[in-house]
Amino acid sequence: MTAEIGLPEGAPPDGRQLPVACTDLRVSFGTVQAVDGVSFSIAPGEVFGLLGPNGAGKTTTIRVLTTLIRADSGAVSVFGYDTRTAAMLVRHLIGYLPQQLSADFQLTGYENVWLFARLFDLPRQQRDQRIREVLAAMGLDDVRERLVSTYSGGMVRRLELAQALVNRPALLVLDEPTIGLDPLARGDVWERVSELREETGMTVLLTTHYMEEADTLCERIALMHHGRIRSQGTPAELKARLGPGATLDDVFRHDVGTAIEDEEMTGGGRDVRRTRRTAQRLG
């Protein structure tokens, strides 16, 4: 079975603008400084990973980037468009997979993607074909007329990927795409993402707290902790500093001072609760 996933349609033609440029971002919720001076940029075609334990501030950073919330200070631009002043355009350029389950269980797979095709103003003549393309690319061809409430967790996640791809985004933003999935389904999701990446050269920003996944998938990563980026580089660069045989877990322990698993216990309570709920819904 083959499927065509087109390249970004919305991306500005000149390659000069960075897909993401984030400078000195700060976001607080009451007394919690969720993001505390984060700067990074993503080059065209790059797979960039934000890594860190629960509560590190990854999702908050992404929510600023996707125009869902406003930063207290600092700026993010997407392909040169400021997320504050050109929010609607920025949204047009992004395909976004939120951390929580975001497919509508009361609709079929096809209808879920159809909803997003309409919300991204895809011309009517292209809609059906495009929806079938992305569903086929995510291996959901034969279940597209089924209600999502009958899908497995991995299928739901792949459907959400299809939703995020239907507008042929110039930038794909994946927030913990494998959270709550069993190892098999996780592997499947990652396989689809890397397939897509290889074929389209799409720029991808993803977050995860599974270090080994980031290691294999990301070209560049930023380790985040307590709202700050502690180190950035290619996985190879980061590991090389610690000598041969080092893993990203070792890097995290070295740069942050604690192991990522210990952090999981203490990190953002709200996020852990929500994630659990997601995991429960995924069954």
Next chain:
Amino acid sequence: MSAVRVAQPSVSADRWSPATLMPPWWRLYPSRILTFWLVELRKIRHDRTELYTRAVQPVLWLLIFGETFSRIRAIPTPPGISYLAYLAPGIMAQSALFIAIFFGIQIIWERDSGILTKLMATPTPRLALISGKAFAAGVRSVSQVVVILVLSAILQIHFNWNPLHLLGVAAAVVLGAAFFSCLSMTIAGIVLHRERLMGVGQAITMPLFFASNALYPVKVMPGWLQGLSAANPMSYEVDALRGMLLGTPTALPLDFGVLAVAVVAGVAAAAALLPRLAR
């Protein structure tokens, strides 16, 4: 496993412009409202049991409350109009109200899952998103109108079955449901939690219903209640419905004017509070 083949990028300078991505607002808003409308219709189609269970309550009101009160003749009705006929438009508005109040709960549910997050990250302005949801509530309410009309026909209530009037009836109910769903979504934006919204929802739906002309004419109410009723969009909705279905004297322009203004205010209020739900 599917292989992904890539369409060659054909990004040319002339195709890239903000204008080609975004339709003008006068196309954007109707398009978004239509989208949420269609989605709601699909949901109704997929879950017909909800349609049937929702039909139970208005049927009970008409059959039990309506028949009983017709018999005891406790409530004065305009000459030549039975109490059952007088009550039916009120029950129409009431069942639309109950459906609409549910929409705030739904938006909180959508926020607790990631649905709302994802919707809000699409190029859909907040006002368009809320308008879409509000008119989706309208679509759902129209199904109740159909139920009550059918039941009224069975009970041989003498309505004006002129199709134009029936369209007007649908319009009034859609506006009423749109307003009350915005009220509910506004409260959702304030209280933020489902349990609290259910509490508030329960606390306000009955007063909204009783402080209106849905069950009895305004003139039998005590003065303070008449005041409340005059400020309650529900009364204007019921008034319009009675005017169109029963031919009672009504000021339709006033009724529809009040409903339209209420909807605009409701959409604005709910949209203003939407960012709180996105946090």
